[in-house]
Amino acid sequence: MNRQLFWFGVVGVSAMLLHFALVAWLLVPLGLPPLAANIVAFLCAFQLSYWGHRLQTFQARHIPHRQALPRFFGVSCLSFAVNEAMYFLLLRCTALDYRVALLIVLFSVAALTFVLSKLWAFAGHSSGGLPAAKKN
Secondary structure: OHHHHHHHHHHHHHHHHHHHHHHHHHHOOOOOOHHHHHHHHHHHHHHHHHHHHHHHHOOOOOOOHHHHHHHHHHHHHHHHHHHHHHHHHHHHHOOOOHHHHHHHHHHHOHHHHHHHHHHHHOOOOOOOOOOOOOOO
8 A cells, every 4th residue: 555655646746747837838838728728737647647557556557448547537537527626716716826726726636536546447347336345
């Protein structure tokens, strides 16, 4: 578990930094609105996140892409929906700078992503539900 948390942090921070940098780059030089820039950044950071978590965090090379990729994309989309809603609310309801608001949001959804990724997206079973409890 400690190894997984370490790699989840490394991959997650890497994806977050990519996401953050892309939002800033798309927003300032290109003039995209913050929420649109956030969507583009999410789609790019998803690639880094999927491959990093598949290969390092959960070492799920044995799980077919046809199983892991759509599941992790579902987890990521749910996390992103929470991300986008929180980002919208922070931008609308607070005086926070967009960068500070985005950092708060990105850290807030990390726990949700880890749990769902571990228990479902990269779990080593092919059924649609969460894995059964281990027997002693």
